[in-house]
Amino acid sequence: MKTKLLLVAFLSVLNLANSQTKSETFKVLKSIPVEGNGGWDYLAVCPANHFIYASHSNQVNIINPETSASEGIIENQSGVHGIAFDQDNRGYITNGKSNSVYIFDVKTNQKIAIIEVGQKPDAVIFDDYSKKIIVANAGSNSLSIINPKDLKVEKTIELIGNPEFLVSDLHGKIFVNIEDKSKIAEINLAEGKVLNYFSLGKDESPSGLAIDHKTHRLFSACEEHLVVVNAEDGKVVNALPIAKGCDGVVFDEKSNMIFASTYSGVLSTYLEKSKDEIVALPDVITEKGARTIAIDASSQKIYVATTKFGSEENKTTHRFPLIDGSFHLLQIGK
Incomplete structure (x- = not known):
């Protein structure tokens, strides 16, 4: 009898977790053509x-x-x-x-x-x-x-290096990704003074940056990791795997979800359950090139941009040609 009760309890927890994950699953809702x-x-x-x-x-x-x-x-x-x-x-x-x-x-x-x-x-x-x-x-x-x-x-x-994206803590400090130094600069804006440089680890090349103002966590989008940093002391809390070619990250304050957009056509998605617990959610398949991102906080809709590419790779730049007239946005939501 005790074994059966334990099994029922386990299944109940599993079903609850599955329903939560399902309700948090995002997908591409539509493609929006853009001129030029x-x-x-x-x-x-x-x-x-x-x-x-x-x-x-x-x-x-x-x-x-x-x-x-x-x-x-x-x-x-x-x-x-x-x-x-x-x-x-x-x-x-x-x-x-x-x-x-x-x-x-x-x-x-x-x-x-x-x-x-x-x-x-x-x-x-x-x-x-x-x-x-x-x-x-x-x-x-x-x-x-x-x-x-x-x-x-x-x-x-x-600054000591190349600044990429930046965020405010809404209390007088600005945090800036320093791409070529693999660091985050902590700045007192009123004084115009750099207070610290937080190390992200070797060769992380940070680009996009987001912040949770409640937990004081910074989310730095790097080449293959989402590096989570404690904004209060600069310590790295975690380095979460993401798809290759990330250039942007956003944090949704309503759902506590983190979205990292990548050139490889994958939107890597995480749920911040607490300041020290972040769990992976299902990836959203977007399109190749969709590396930059924005979120409308009021609607919880996410937008990435990309284009269609030609088939022949440039041997010097290792990039594929852009096809004229194919630039578009993807709207992503529940």
């Missing part, structure tokens, strides 16, 4: 209109994810990388080839200003704590701090 040719980098979701802003060669495509329709194109850019939005309906586009940030009105898409920053500006975020725009300059190993009140660079913070 050429390469791409970051995606961003505007919190005001929930449109997707996709960097796309020398333009930014604006897409309504509900209708899949184009809501406009911001043209005549110069090597677009990142897009961010402040609290006053202004957008900020980093132009890597012109070492500048293009500022536009979200309501009209019209130009407001152009600001010179460091060399090869790449990632950009709006820090909701300091109310500043922070630009990662990949070519000059620095951060440019823009004050949205006067649209001027008020401070430049020097």
